[in-house]
Amino acid sequence: xxxxxxxxxxxxxxxxxLYKACQQSDSVKAVFIATPAQWSSHHDAPVKLALMxxxxxxxxxxxxxxxxxxxxxxxxxxxxxxxxxxxxxxxxGITRVWFNREYPLNEIKRDQQVIHxxxxxxxxxxxxxxxxxxxxxxxxxxxEYYKVFTPWYKAWMxxxxxxxVRVLSSPKAVGPALKVKPIxxxxxxxxxxxxxxxxxxxxxxxxxxxxxxxxxxHYDEHRDIPSINGTSTASPYLATGILxxxxxxxxxxQHCDLKGADWRENAWARELGWREFYRNLIxxxxxxxxxxxFKAETQAIVWEYDQSQINAWKNGLTGYPIIDAAMRxxxxxxxxxxxxxxxSASFFNKLMLHDWHIGETYFMENLxxxxxxxxxxxxxxxxxxxxxxxxxxxxxxxxxxxxxxDPEGTFIRKMVPExxxxxxxxxxxxxxxxxxRLAYPLPVLDYKSARERVLDRFxxxxxxx
Ligand SMILES: Cc1cc2nc3c(=O)[nH]c(=O)nc-3n(C[C@H](O)[C@H](O)[C@H](O)COP(=O)(O)OP(=O)(O)OC[C@H]3O[C@@H](n4cnc5c(N)ncnc54)[C@H](O)[C@@H]3O)c2cc1C
Numbered sequence: 001x002x003x004x005x006x007x008x009x010x011x012x013x014x015x016x017x018l019y020k021a022c023q024q025s026d027s028v029k030a031v032f033i034a035t036p037a038q039w040s041s042h043h044d045a046p047v048k049l050a051l052m053x054x055x056x057x058x059x060x061x062x063x064x065x066x067x068x069x070x071x072x073x074x075x076x077x078x079x080x081x082x083x084x085x086x087x088x089x090x091x092x093g094i095t096r097v098w099f100n101r102e103y104p105l106n107e108i109k110r111d112q113q114v115i116h117x118x119x120x121x122x123x124x125x126x127x128x129x130x131x132x133x134x135x136x137x138x139x140x141x142x143x144e145y146y147k148v149f150t151p152w153y154k155a156w157m158x159x160x161x162x163x164x165v166r167v168l169s170s171p172k173a174v175g176p177a178l179k180v181k182p183i184x185x186x187x188x189x190x191x192x193x194x195x196x197x198x199x200x201x202x203x204x205x206x207x208x209x210x211x212x213x214x215x216x217x218h219y220d221e222h223r224d225i226p227s228i229n230g231t232s233t234a235s236p237y238l239a240t241g242i243l244x245x246x247x248x249x250x251x252x253x254q255h256c257d258l259k260g261a262d263w264r265e266n267a268w269a270r271e272l273g274w275r276e277f278y279r280n281l282i283x284x285x286x287x288x289x290x291x292x293x294f295k296a297e298t299q300a301i302v303w304e305y306d307q308s309q310i311n312a313w314k315n316g317l318t319g320y321p322i323i324d325a326a327m328r329x330x331x332x333x334x335x336x337x338x339x340x341x342x343x344s345a346s347f348f349n350k351l352m353l354h355d356w357h358i359g360e361t362y363f364m365e366n367l368x369x370x371x372x373x374x375x376x377x378x379x380x381x382x383x384x385x386x387x388x389x390x391x392x393x394x395x396x397x398x399x400x401x402x403x404x405x406d407p408e409g410t411f412i413r414k415m416v417p418e419x420x421x422x423x424x425x426x427x428x429x430x431x432x433x434x435x436x437r438l439a440y441p442l443p444v445l446d447y448k449s450a451r452e453r454v455l456d457r458f459x460x461x462x463x464x465x
Pocket of ligand 1: 223231232233234235236238239271272274275276278336337338339341342345363367369370371372374375376377378379382
């Protein structure tokens with residue numbers, strides 16, 4: 001009997017562990033282990049857990065159609081997983097366990113412990129690659145892991161181009177269809193917007209194809225404008241594995257081929273590259289999973305700490321309309337547009353000079369697409385502590401950025417409705433009178449002096465010797 005252990009790969013499509021387990025035997029079971037205490041220590045957002053729960057319900061139904069029973073097991077932490085699996089395997093006469101690899105440090109340690117214990121009990125384990133397009137992290141001619149995106153991306157593209165991306169179809173049924181058991185609820189479902197983020201694999205695939213066929217040709221032009229639905233919004237599905245990243249690359253390649261375009265020039269494929277680059281970093285540099293900055297010298301930066309400013313940022317009440325619109329989008333939908341993640345992170349760790357770890361945690365606690373590698377990468381990029389990060393003297397001016405990327409204030413009007421009556425000029429920076437009349441706060445900081453303070457702080461703290 002084969003067992004498939006689902007983790008961040010909640011799908012039938014292009015799922016190597018599932019596919020191979022079904023190819024090898026017609027007697028297959030599936031499990032997922034809920035680990036509430038571990039999730040809480042990783043700061044996984046309730047909305048992300050609710051999406052996972054809904055995806056598991058859909059997955060259990062799809063597996064039942066293939067003749068595969070699904071069980072939801074519960075442990076507190078990853079440490080409890082090996083024994084739980086061993087007991088389950090012994091009870092059900094399972095001799096082989098299949099799973100797809102995960103890359104953050106705690107997940108790697110958990111898997112090592114599972115493999116060790118199961119092998120001691122005579123149970124074979126098979127780990128597969130499903131969350132990376134190129135299975136191993138890339139290294140340069142000196143045998144070192146890359147630290148800069150562009151050379152890494154060139155090497156990655158060379159590898160990807162040398163053999164076509166292969167995606168696996170859903171496996172064939174191993175037996176007659178079964179009745180589906182309801183899955184016990186975990187996590188708090190209240191903030192989850194099912195209308196925005198349906199959890200069915202079929203719907204996620206439709207959303208992907210809709211983006212690729214109808215919107216991807218305008219991606220480069222629309223991707224920075226938060227009021228336009230110009231990006232794929234595939235991130236929640238990639239973070240939970242409802243969608244396969246290889247499927248995403250495969251489909252954009254097919255689309256480019258059909259149009260006679262070169263996929264290697266495609267801006268969306270490049271973003272999938274950023275995702276993979278950050279995964280390569282967490283594999284190559286385990287200190288990232290321990291909360292350390294990539295650049296050790298940035299540990300010398302002295303951060304400010306002002307709880308009232310932090311609260312204003314979290315609640316979308318900084319008095320900077322574009323930042324408040326961004327933070328309210330996160331609260332309302334569980335998702336934030338990439339340009340706004342860059343602006344709100346820069347506002348937090350540059351202009352407010354707060355430790356990026358606090359912002360990183362808050363994002364994880366609220367994002368439906370919370371993904372350790374991409375979130376850590378994004379925050380360290382923004383704080384200039386990461387490898388290939390934004391230079392420390394690059395500080396976004398929120399008002400100028402707002403004028404550039406939301407010129408008519410369309411996005412601000414939607415998310416900060418109290419400002420919707422303002423004209424296109426004042427919507428980015430209302431006058432004190434307008435703020436008072438509309439009950440909108442005064443700015444929590446003065447951009448010019450905040451900019452000088454952060455430049456001075458980085459210069460002083462990063463001084464050699
Ligand atoms: C401070 C900060 C925190 C972030 N936290 C996360 C996070 O927790 N989870 C997450 O998935 N992304 C994170 N990102 C990256 C990016 O903002 C999101 O992936 C993107 O906004 C998701 O929207 P989309 O699916 O429409 O992206 P699209 O523009 O359609 O891109 C397609 C896919 O490529 C990947 N991708 C795109 N941009 C990036 C990027 N800059 N870095 C890594 N992968 C990327 C994502 O998987 C995305 O779904 C963060 C960025 C910043 C600056």
